[in-house]
Amino acid sequence: MALFTQDVIGIDMGSAATAVYVDGMGVCLREPTMMLVSREDMRQVAALGEDANRLADRAPEDLVGMPPVRVGAVTDIDLAALMLLAMAEKAAGRKKPMEKGRLLVSASTGLTHVEHAALLSAARLTGAKRVTAVNSSVAAAIGAGMDVSGPSAQLICDIGGGTAEIAVLCLGGVAASRTVRSAGMGFDEDIIRYLRAKRGVSVGDRTAEDVKRTVGSAVLPPEGSPGDTTVVRGRDLKTGRPTEISVTAREIAEALGYSVDCLVSAVQDVLLHLPAEFAGDIQKTGIRLTGGGSLLSGLKDAIAERTGLEVKLTQAPQDDVASGLGVIGCDESLLRECVAAGCAVE
Ligand SMILES: Nc1ncnc2c1ncn2[C@@H]1O[C@H](COP(=O)(O)OP(=O)(O)OP(=O)(O)O)[C@@H](O)[C@H]1O
Numbered sequence: 001m002a003l004f005t006q007d008v009i010g011i012d013m014g015s016a017a018t019a020v021y022v023d024g025m026g027v028c029l030r031e032p033t034m035m036l037v038s039r040e041d042m043r044q045v046a047a048l049g050e051d052a053n054r055l056a057d058r059a060p061e062d063l064v065g066m067p068p069v070r071v072g073a074v075t076d077i078d079l080a081a082l083m084l085l086a087m088a089e090k091a092a093g094r095k096k097p098m099e100k101g102r103l104l105v106s107a108s109t110g111l112t113h114v115e116h117a118a119l120l121s122a123a124r125l126t127g128a129k130r131v132t133a134v135n136s137s138v139a140a141a142i143g144a145g146m147d148v149s150g151p152s153a154q155l156i157c158d159i160g161g162g163t164a165e166i167a168v169l170c171l172g173g174v175a176a177s178r179t180v181r182s183a184g185m186g187f188d189e190d191i192i193r194y195l196r197a198k199r200g201v202s203v204g205d206r207t208a209e210d211v212k213r214t215v216g217s218a219v220l221p222p223e224g225s226p227g228d229t230t231v232v233r234g235r236d237l238k239t240g241r242p243t244e245i246s247v248t249a250r251e252i253a254e255a256l257g258y259s260v261d262c263l264v265s266a267v268q269d270v271l272l273h274l275p276a277e278f279a280g281d282i283q284k285t286g287i288r289l290t291g292g293g294s295l296l297s298g299l300k301d302a303i304a305e306r307t308g309l310e311v312k313l314t315q316a317p318q319d320d321v322a323s324g325l326g327v328i329g330c331d332e333s334l335l336r337e338c339v340a341a342g343c344a345v346e
């Protein structure tokens with residue numbers, strides 16, 4: 001039960017994007033998890049979120065882009081608190097929206113105790129009256145409408161920007177999990193490395209991400225097939241001059257091949273080590289994919305082919321965690337169940 005309208009705020013501060021749920025409004029904001037801070041004094045924040053991303057390339061030399069979260073973990077408690085508060089205020093449209101309410105934040109399964117404590121400290125620094133950290137796989141599953149409290153095991157794979165988390169959920173808790181770094185931002189790095197090594201061209205993070213979204217694929221198109229191509233702008237490493245090259249979908253699939261392979265192998269590995277009962281359940285329920293990284297073309301089919309299981313993508317993969325935090329925050333008995341199952345900490 002909600003305390004007051006807008007008194008429950010759920011924030012999924014991911015490695016790539018921060019999504020915010022506000023009670024009564026749903027998931028109403030998603031911005032890059034990025035801050036532009038002074039090189040001299042990191043506490044001086046010049047811009048956050050979308051603004052920070054837009055200005056990062058053009059900012060004066062005394063400013064630097066600083067992500068408050070890296071590979072799922074908070075890099076700096078004060079900066080993370082500033083990011084959480086700013087995003088909550090922007091989403092709710094008023095100052096200090098958690099002063100009398102509850103803030104729920106997502107905690108990756110792979111966090112150490114110290115990283116988990118840092119996340120809770122950052123959340124408390126926002127001034128929220130009550131703070132809860134919820135396991136992100138459980139939140140994603142609830143946000144996607146899966147029944148996680150039943151005795152039948154379910155497998156959810158959240159492919160985000162910094163990490164991919166594979167979790168087997170049962171009786172409201174995490175029965176088995178595995179976290180790997182083959183995820184969205186790793187795919188971008190693969191493309192950057194490939195274009196440097198094979199085409200002699202240096203490209204930036206945002207160009208690599210655009211290429212991934214336009215022609216990126218988890219499956220190799222057959223040699224000689226027409227396939228998609230895209231024009232990529234970068235710097236020629238020999239001449240140092242700006243250049244334009246045409247890149248094929250096959251080249252990008254080749255660049256992503258190793259990371260995709262690591263990711264699919266991790267899913268296979270989790271399945272291989274499951275107790276027989278759970279394996280039987282998952283044979284029936286299949287695999288649910290969430291997280292922005294799961295939107296990579298062909299990834300769903302690659303996982304289905306290699307595991308022999310049915311794989312389904314959720315309807316709003318980039319919002320599932322934040323909406324799950326909202327569902328949990330607005331339902332006191334569900335929140336108690338999550339705490340009892342060890343997947344939520346107050
Ligand atoms: N259409 C698309 N095709 C391929 N990748 C995509 C697409 N749309 C978004 N992505 C990728 O999704 C990633 C962001 O997903 P998401 O918001 O779930 O990550 P995150 O929660 O911030 O990260 P993490 O959970 O690892 O901390 C980015 O790397 C982005 O490039």
Ligand SMILES: [Mg+2]
Pocket residue numbers: 012014015158160161291321
């Ligand atoms: Mg995420």
